[in-house]
Amino acid sequence: MxxxxxxxxxxxxxxxxxxxxxxxxxxxxxxxxxxxxxxxxxxxxxxxxxxxxxxxxxxxxxxxxxxxxxxxxxxxxxxxxxxxxxxxxxxxxxxxxxxxxxxxxxxxxxxxxxxxxxxxxxxxxxxxxxxxxxxxxxxxxxxxxxxxxxxxxxxxxxxxxxxxxxxxxxxxxxxxxxxxxxxxxxxxxxxxxxxxxxxxxxAESLQKFNILVFHIISLLVGLVSLILFKNYSQKNYNILTNKNSELEQQKEEINVQAERLLESNTELYEKNEYINFQSEQIKSSIKYAYTIQEAILPSKKIIDRAFENFILFKPKDVVSGDFYWFKQIFNESKEVEANFIAVADCTGHGVSGAFMSMIGTSLLSEIVTERKIYFPSEILSLLDENIRISLKQEEKKGTDGMDVCLCKLEKLEADRTKVTFAGAKRLLIYFDKNKNEIKYIKGDKNSIAGAGLRTKSGKVEFTDNEIILNKGDILYLSSDGFVDQNNSERKKYGMTKFLKLLKNISDKEMSEQNQILETEYKNHKGQEEQRDDIAVIGIRL
Amino acid sequence: MDNLLIKEEENNFFCSPKIDFNAANGECSISGESFIENTVEFYCPVFEWIKNFFSETPDATMKLSLDFSYYNTSSSKALYDLLFLLKKGTENGATVKIIWKIPEDDFEMEDDVIDIISETGLNIDIVY
Structure with a gap:
């Protein structure tokens, strides 16, 4: 050009x-x-x-x-x-x-x-x-x-x-x-x-001179004009060229930016992929953790063999901070001497709750099976002590703990059952069939290793509560997950309503009771998120 | 000393209560729902405020009104800590009056409050 x-x-x-x-x-x-x-x-x-x-x-x-x-x-x-x-x-x-x-x-x-x-x-x-x-x-x-x-x-x-x-x-x-x-x-x-x-x-040479001068002037004027025009157009050309090159540069910059965007997009995509990958891994890891938790939870078959029952177990996340525990002890003639059943609600939910539940399960088993401690109050005291030790709470000032509803069931004559209950901030609800009444026993105000625990001595005392129940009476052990669930108006289900519900369904089959509870829960919750893990166990004697 | 005002907040799942502490007349209130994951972080400014309030005027009078629709377990731990601070204030010459409003038919909360009363030795009026 x-x-x-x-x-x-x-x-x-x-x-x-x-x-x-x-x-x-x-x-x-x-x-x-x-x-x-x-x-x-x-x-x-x-x-x-x-x-x-x-x-x-x-x-x-x-x-x-x-x-x-x-x-x-x-x-x-x-x-x-x-x-x-x-x-x-x-x-x-x-x-x-x-x-x-x-x-x-x-x-x-x-x-x-x-x-x-x-x-x-x-x-x-x-x-x-x-x-x-x-x-x-x-x-x-x-x-x-x-x-x-x-x-x-x-x-x-x-x-x-x-x-x-x-x-x-x-x-x-x-x-x-x-x-x-x-x-x-x-x-x-x-x-x-x-x-x-x-x-x-x-005359001729004068004319020739004039001609010469005229032509020289014409030549010069022409040349100068041409050069000026050239410079002018060169300047314009240069301006155009500069603008062009500016545009080029801008285009280049835009290209670079586009490239960068593309790069960061790719990076984002890769990161997203990675996050998805990680998320999948974590999910699968948690799902796997649930299979472990499920394995550690008592076998339904064993409980079924012992009692007519239902277990409503709804973790908020995949793994649960609520857990239940069941243990049978036998006498020398291999007969069932006592059944232990507990529902516990660990602080936190999800993975942290699940860790606590593992500790709780293994400690309960250890206390009952190996140390052969059979008084529920004592079991809770030991559980409290051991968790404090396990979690080094004295040094670390941790407040992780659990609320526990623990019962020991012993068969008496004439189809009667002695229930010994100790509660760490949990109550025991039961249905008295003869009186057609729903009743409850308050547990102790202390939680296991956690909030609200104020003791001056080292050991935390729990109380054993004994009741004698007849055949057909029902025990209800629960965490607070059901009653604390809020509805769309952020109103929780509440204990009063829960007790009424249980009374109304107490004559139903255990599996049906489970169904009703679940339906009632879903109706109350509506579109709201599940607030906490839920565990409700019913046992018909 | 400044008043302490924290707005009630609700984000899809968790909820924090409204905090309204008046330094001039000592009228304080916590109301709403305390469903918080990290209670220490939320209640820390409240604790600091109470400490300052009593250290500035040890013989002050505080009227605390508590009105929860619900509080979770970790919030109850924070409430214990808060009430122990008030208890400490009374021991140093302050006058503390606490009114705790409990939702109708929530006997679990009522039990809890009764426990708190016996635990802290504070005079708490329960209102329904």
């Missing part, structure tokens, strides 16, 4: 210069021609004047003039009465023919004017009129009356234009020249007119 523009500029520059040079040469040439034309016209005018004068002279057959010192009779004129003498006047006259007259005018012109004439002939009567070499050559070339020749002759001292035209034989000429054998119409000779060139050359 730029090179093309440059080339175009030089072409225009060259063309302009060429035009100026051609114009100059043409003008110079024209000037020269004009000069020649001027000289020719002037010379021809002189020539015609002389010819006319001569014709006049010839018509008269020559004229007589006074003989003076300078005008002596023409010895070459061979005519009768060449001299006339007027005696009365005492004057002597001599005949002057055209040739003599021409010679005399020429001689006069030689002294008075710068323009000179020379009459000549290839066969002159007067030998002095003999043609010079140049004149002879010119005379030889003449064919018709309009022919002429003009030559510029440059001498050291003076330059001249020499013009020459032929003299044709006319009637008047024959008086003298017939004897030479001329006929009318023959070229008899010629007259050359010599004009000094100085004035013409001066």
């Amino acid at each position: 730029k090179k093309q523009k440059q080339l175009f500029f030089y072409v225009v520059l060259f063309s302009w210069t060429a035009i100026i040079v051609v114009s100059y040469l043409w003008n110079i040439n024209t000037t020269k021609k004009n000069t020649v034309g001027l000289v020719t016209t002037q010379s021809a005018a002189f020539f015609e004047e002389i010819e006319t004068t001569r014709l006049w002279n010839a018509k008269h057959g020559g004229v007589y003039v006074k003989i003076t010192d300078k005008t002596q009779p023409n010895e070459y004129l061979d005519v009768p009465n060449r001299e006339l003498f007027i005696d009365s006047l005492g004057v002597a006259l001599t005949k002057v023919n055209p040739a003599f007259m021409t010679r005399q005018i020429a001689e006069l012109a030689k002294t008075n004017s710068k323009i000179q004439y020379h009459i000549t002939s290839l066969k002159p009567i007067r030998p002095a009129n003999k043609a010079t070499e140049w004149e002879a050559k010119a005379l030889g070339n003449f064919k018709k009356p309009t022919d002429y020749t003009l030559e510029f002759i440059e001498n050291d001292s003076i330059s001249v234009y020499r013009y020459m035209a032929p003299l044709f034989v006319k009637k008047g000429c024959l008086k003298c020249h017939e004897k030479q054998g001329y006929k009318e119409g023959d070229i008899r000779g010629g007259i050359s007119v010599t004009t000094p060139a100085v004035a013409f050359l001066e």
Whole structure:
């Protein structure tokens, strides 16, 4: 683009210069021609004047003039009465023919004017009129009356234009020249007119100078304009180029940004992928953790073998901070001596709750199976102590703990059952079939290893509560998950309503009770999120 | 000393109660639902305020009104701490009057409050 523009500029520059040079040469040439034309016209005018004068002279057959010192009779004129003498006047006259007259005018012109004439002939009567070499050559070339020749002759001292035209034989000429054998119409000779060139050359060179100056100015003006135009357009071009390159740069920047965006998009996508991957891993890990939790939770089959029951177990997340625990102890004859059942609600839910539930389960089993502690109050005391030790709560000031509802069930005669209950911030609800009443026993106000626990001595005391139940009576062990569930108005289900519900369903099959509880829970919860883990266990004696 | 005012907040799952503690007349109230995961973070400014209040005027009178629709287990731990601070204030010459409003038929909360009374030895009027 730029090179093309440059080339175009030089072409225009060259063309302009060429035009100026051609114009100059043409003008110079024209000037020269004009000069020649001027000289020719002037010379021809002189020539015609002389010819006319001569014709006049010839018509008269020559004229007589006074003989003076300078005008002596023409010895070459061979005519009768060449001299006339007027005696009365005492004057002597001599005949002057055209040739003599021409010679005399020429001689006069030689002294008075710068323009000179020379009459000549290839066969002159007067030998002095003999043609010079140049004149002879010119005379030889003449064919018709309009022919002429003009030559510029440059001498050291003076330059001249020499013009020459032929003299044709006319009637008047024959008086003298017939004897030479001329006929009318023959070229008899010629007259050359010599004009000094100085004035013409001066005029010409002045004009040439003017032309030169004009052309130089034109050339310069042209060139300067061209260069200015070029610079201007270059500037515009540069501005355009700059703008272009700015645009280019901006485009480049946008590209870079787009690339960066793409990169960060890719990065985001990758991160998202990674997060999804991690999330999946964590989910699958938690799902796996649930299978472990499920395995550690008591087998439903074993409980089923012992009691008619239902277990409503709804973790808030996959794994649960609520758990239940079941243990049977046997006497020496391998008969069931007592059944232990507990529902616990660990602080927190999800993974943290699940960790606590594992600790709770293993500690309860250890206390009952290995240490053979069978008093529920004592079991809770030990559980509290062991959790504190396990979690190093004295050092770490942790408040992680659990609320527990623990019962020991021992068969008595006549289908009666002795229930020993100890509660750590949990109550035991039971249905007295005979009285058709729903009742509850409050647990102790202390939680296991957690909030609300204020003791001055090291050991935390729990209380055993004994009740004797009959066949068909029902025990309900629960965490607070069900009663604390809020509805859309953020109102929790509440214990009063819960007790009423249990009373209403107490005559139903255990599995049906489970169903009703679940439905009731869902209805209450509506679109709200589950607030906490839920565990409700019902046991019909 | 500045008053302490924390707006009630509910974000999709958890809920924090409204805190309105007046330094000039000692009238303070906590109301709403305290269902908070990190109770220590939430109640810390309240504890600080109470400490400053009693240290500035040890013989001040504070009237605290508690009105919860629900509080979770970890909130109850924070409430214990709060009430123990008030208890400490009374031991240093302050007068503290506490009114605890309990929702109708919520005997669990009632039991809890009764436990708190016996635990802290504070005079708490229960209103229904």
